[in-house]
Amino acid sequence: MRTAFSIRFQILASALAALLLAAPVMAQLKVDVTAEGSSSLKVAIPAMPTQQVVDTPAGSSDALGQKIADVIAADLKGSGLFTPMGPAGLAAPSMGEVTAPAYDRWSGMGAEALVQGYVRTAGGDAQITVGCYLYDVALKQELTRQGYVVAPRDWRRAAHRCADAIYSRLTGESPFFDSRIAYIAETGPKDHRVKRLAIMDSDGANHRFITNGQSLALTPRWSPDYKSIAYVSYIGKTVRIYLYNVDQGKQRVLYETNKAVFAPRWSPDGRTLLFSMATGGNTDIYKIAASGGNPTRLTDSPGIDVGGSFSPDGRKIVFESDRSGGQQIYVMNADGTDQHRISFGSGRFATPEWSPRGDLIAFTRIAGNFRIGVMSPDGSGERLLTNNWQDEAPTWSPNGRVLQFFRTSQGEKGTSSIWQVDLTGVNERKIPTPVDGSDPSWGPLLP
Amino acid sequence: MRKIPVLLLVTGAALALSACSKKAPEALPTPPQAVATPAPTPTPTPTPPPPSGPRPGSQADFLASVTSDRVFFDTDKYDIDDADKATLQSQATWLRKYPAAKVTIEGHCDERGTREYNLALGDRRANAAKNYLASLGIDPGRMTTISYGKERPDALGSDEASWAKNRRAVSVVVE
Numbered sequence: 001m002r003t004a005f006s007i008r009f010q011i012l013a014s015a016l017a018a019l020l021l022a023a024p025v026m027a028q029l030k031v032d033v034t035a036e037g038s039s040s041l042k043v044a045i046p047a048m049p050t051q052q053v054v055d056t057p058a059g060s061s062d063a064l065g066q067k068i069a070d071v072i073a074a075d076l077k078g079s080g081l082f083t084p085m086g087p088a089g090l091a092a093p094s095m096g097e098v099t100a101p102a103y104d105r106w107s108g109m110g111a112e113a114l115v116q117g118y119v120r121t122a123g124g125d126a127q128i129t130v131g132c133y134l135y136d137v138a139l140k141q142e143l144t145r146q147g148y149v150v151a152p153r154d155w156r157r158a159a160h161r162c163a164d165a166i167y168s169r170l171t172g173e174s175p176f177f178d179s180r181i182a183y184i185a186e187t188g189p190k191d192h193r194v195k196r197l198a199i200m201d202s203d204g205a206n207h208r209f210i211t212n213g214q215s216l217a218l219t220p221r222w223s224p225d226y227k228s229i230a231y232v233s234y235i236g237k238t239v240r241i242y243l244y245n246v247d248q249g250k251q252r253v254l255y256e257t258n259k260a261v262f263a264p265r266w267s268p269d270g271r272t273l274l275f276s277m278a279t280g281g282n283t284d285i286y287k288i289a290a291s292g293g294n295p296t297r298l299t300d301s302p303g304i305d306v307g308g309s310f311s312p313d314g315r316k317i318v319f320e321s322d323r324s325g326g327q328q329i330y331v332m333n334a335d336g337t338d339q340h341r342i343s344f345g346s347g348r349f350a351t352p353e354w355s356p357r358g359d360l361i362a363f364t365r366i367a368g369n370f371r372i373g374v375m376s377p378d379g380s381g382e383r384l385l386t387n388n389w390q391d392e393a394p395t396w397s398p399n400g401r402v403l404q405f406f407r408t409s410q411g412e413k414g415t416s417s418i419w420q421v422d423l424t425g426v427n428e429r430k431i432p433t434p435v436d437g438s439d440p441s442w443g444p445l446l447p
Numbered sequence: 448m449r450k451i452p453v454l455l456l457v458t459g460a461a462l463a464l465s466a467c468s469k470k471a472p473e474a475l476p477t478p479p480q481a482v483a484t485p486a487p488t489p490t491p492t493p494t495p496p497p498p499s500g501p502r503p504g505s506q507a508d509f510l511a512s513v514t515s516d517r518v519f520f521d522t523d524k525y526d527i528d529d530a531d532k533a534t535l536q537s538q539a540t541w542l543r544k545y546p547a548a549k550v551t552i553e554g555h556c557d558e559r560g561t562r563e564y565n566l567a568l569g570d571r572r573a574n575a576a577k578n579y580l581a582s583l584g585i586d587p588g589r590m591t592t593i594s595y596g597k598e599r600p601d602a603l604g605s606d607e608a609s610w611a612k613n614r615r616a617v618s619v620v621v622e
Contacts, residue, residue, distance in 0.1 A: 190600060190603045191599060191600050191601065191603060193598065195598075218562065218566075218598070219562065219563060234595075237551055237591075237593050239593065239594075258591075260566070260567075260570045260592070260594055262563055262566045262567075263563045276563065276567065278567055278570040278571075278574075278594070280574050280578075281525070281570055281571040281573075281574030281575065281578075282571075283567035283570065283571075304564065304567040304568065304571070306563050306564055306566075307563055320563075320564065322564075326523070327561075327564055350561040350564055351561050351563070364561055366559075366560075366561070370559075370561075390558075392561055392562070393562065408558070410605035411603075411604065412603040412604060414558075414605060439562065
């Protein structure tokens, strides 16, 4: 299955086939994000030249050209679908070559695709313009071009958006690199763990601690517009759900009560949240306006109903309940009607999260090991993507093609770290964080 | 970073817990001064032994008085068995003796559960202990509950013995 354009389009049995057939067949350079074991596309990414070398607050314009190429290469490599060549070891093209590539030079190195670009700026605080071009080396053809104008400090966003343009053009999938993660940064011994709310870019860069660790922070969730983070905080012996406003650095309590509240979840339009509240040991799921007010109870089983994740159209909610004995996954309408179980495999099923594409539900399966898996919203086509002692709490990339989750290791020195896996289950890697991490929440594509 | 009005010490709860776990050795030894040396000169009036032991009604007094400050649960369970009942009966006896005392009952889980489910399960366990104390006549208004889920283990190992110690509901006197 290999043409001059390195087309990867393998027909697999079962669920994968359905995913594949739903994707448009492209005649040119094409990377399949769902095929297991596909070899990765060789993409040359030389440093981006600049018309004139000037200084910006983020470094000189030619240094930015090198760093932007570095970030694009790291993004593409991290997806597992590409083998980047460069920018280290490659000569940067001249400005003229950016739009007229020396194709023979790149094909001679074995590159199948070529990413070139430039950085243009007047220097100082002036905005920078980043050009981004993708070429098919064998066909000697331009596949896409994009331009981004950003403040110098936002140069990484220009790089992520260029990587997104390349990923989308070659896979036919929606982009996802230009997005952010909220998570819990962990330090200290296991019985006195300090847990701080923190945020970072999808690749771990631009890391920032939000809380200082004197309160115990858990389970953050980005609002769909990135303005706010809902999370749980223990202050002394008071547990509350807070909405933290990222720009203002202020937070407010979502709902004042002396009952136990946890597991906040945003609706896709950001106007309402789900949360779980325990009354005398019985936990149910409630819905409340983001602006506050009285909550509406959605579940009333005598067991533990917890969590919840909206379908992208906001009409359904997938949640977790032990009403049948152990934890299983259920779906209901957004008003709480028509609650029915969808998981029937052995073991327990927890932490369901509806894909932003709507086609899959990610979960934690507990049967010996804790493993991350996906299934269709009707419960069919279950596939497990990871196998480790304790993988937990998946969160979807904006395009519904990649998951992050946290992995805990055993023993007194056991630690937690954030990992990423794609839907093949093959491309798994650790996301770098300055300290240990848990509870990742992947936001949508940045506006 | 300090704009957030959230800054009380969670470590207070953790300190209280570590204090609990040390209770047995610290509370039980009797003061050594009375018996050891024979008095060389007879004293006209025997001095009463100096006051010792914890302040009545305090957390230290609670720990010294009750069978245990905690009850334990099976995996994913929250029922109160006979051993738990005996423990809670001793706690109820102490609570009747000090009717002004209030307790917080902390529910905990082992690490082999997902985080949010464990918050719900810890709440269930804390309430199971609270309900049993209430059935013994303790005013529910004197008892509050909090769930720590799997966030504050007592034993640190990843083995069944450690997990059994961590599936617990701990009564802590509010001071």
